[in-house]
Amino acid sequence: MIIETKGHSQKNAVQNTALLFFPLSGFADDSDGRVITSSLETVDGIAESVAVIEDNGRKTEASVKARLDEKCDEAALVSKALFLAGREHTGISPAWGTVTGIRAAKFIRQKRKFMTSAEIAEIYCVREDKIRLSEMVCESEEKALSKLDGKSVSLYISIPFCPSRCYYCSFVSHSIEKAGALIPDYVKALCDELEEVKKVCDKTGVYVSTVYMGGGTPTTLTAGQLDVVLSKVNELFDPKLFDEFTVEAGRPDTITEEKLDVLRKCGVTRISINPQTMNDKTLERIGRKHTAQDVVWAYELAKSKGFDCINTDLIAGLDTEDEKDFDFTLDKILSMRPENVTVHTLSVKRAANLRDDGDSAIERASLTEYMTEMAQKRLLEAGYRPYYMYKQKNMVGNLENVGYALDDKDGLYNIYIMGEYQTIIAVGAGAVSKVVNGKNGRIERVFNYKYPYEYLDDKQKMLGNIARLEELIRETL
């Protein structure tokens, strides 16, 4: 596809909008027979954008006029014109309109400071139910943000190991068959890095308010290894200041009574037990080495140990599942009534790996959208509230992932990291620290080595990263 712009330089906005209707397209040439022209002209203070789609001999045109201001800027106007043309041309009407960024709730929260919901719906073509969803998420965010004081940070501990690899996995995670021998050294290296983080906290005066051990599957570690890392966290940082302490137990085939006892002893307040689906056939097809019954077993065991905040991750649009399969999963999960339910959707990258073309990717997206709407309806009816949300990059249908919570059980770390509201210090292989500077609005990232063997081989790099973190944190104070 070729994109031509006239009278403006909002090519990115035009490309992002074009991808809503022609997913998986490239912009290098017109070998797919498509040319999109987007123009902008201002006469007497009124701007008009015209979008023309020429698609293998078929032509569709749309235009919009507005006075450019804070509410409707150039990017918004050219995107809207193309959105209207794309909708007419393809018959597809993406629910999030021209809001294509990952942080849709944050975008709408910022716009709501000076725009009404109706204005957002009108200018960005967002469906009303998505604005309502964003508003509910914003309410939860407000509560979580009130806990931040400019001195608190989150601590992320990366455990990039899993018992085996799921076919849809897009993380850097290593099956223990291949990388298990590295784990003892990895545990030691993590403790060393945590010691260095502690020094940064002491020198700068920041403190850890939420801890999140994620992966991978952290419970791939033995009970003893978990004990070493989590006890180290408690020894170095002040657990009385922790608003939340999460460990992703992830796959039930890694959970044992002994490990749960260690998590309880170390003050973990929130765990994940992730079924993805409660259909055994799908679990087998996607390479998970456990059954739905194993999920129930692990969940009940964790409850009997006193865990009162358990998250379950589900995936809508997984493999060959249809509405009935997804409904069955929702039935099972709602009967367990976990405090958090996170509904994910598969990304277009995965669809591409399944060798879909754009059209079948759109069909898949529309089924997935139906499933996410079904999940939202059923979870709201069951008393859950959406508390955080993000959209995956390159998601077909521009769909969102949503975390739902009962009562006041919102996962704070999820809110902070997704909204980029708080500095996250991340340790371990594949970890990326993010320093949020409230003074200038900048976000700086510090990248650890991606793979465990690199991380273990170069302690100097870790020390260099820690020094950089300290420098960046000082700038925020």
Ligand code: SF4
């Ligand atoms: S459990 Fe998660 S991180 Fe591990 S392989 Fe599966 S999808 Fe990837």
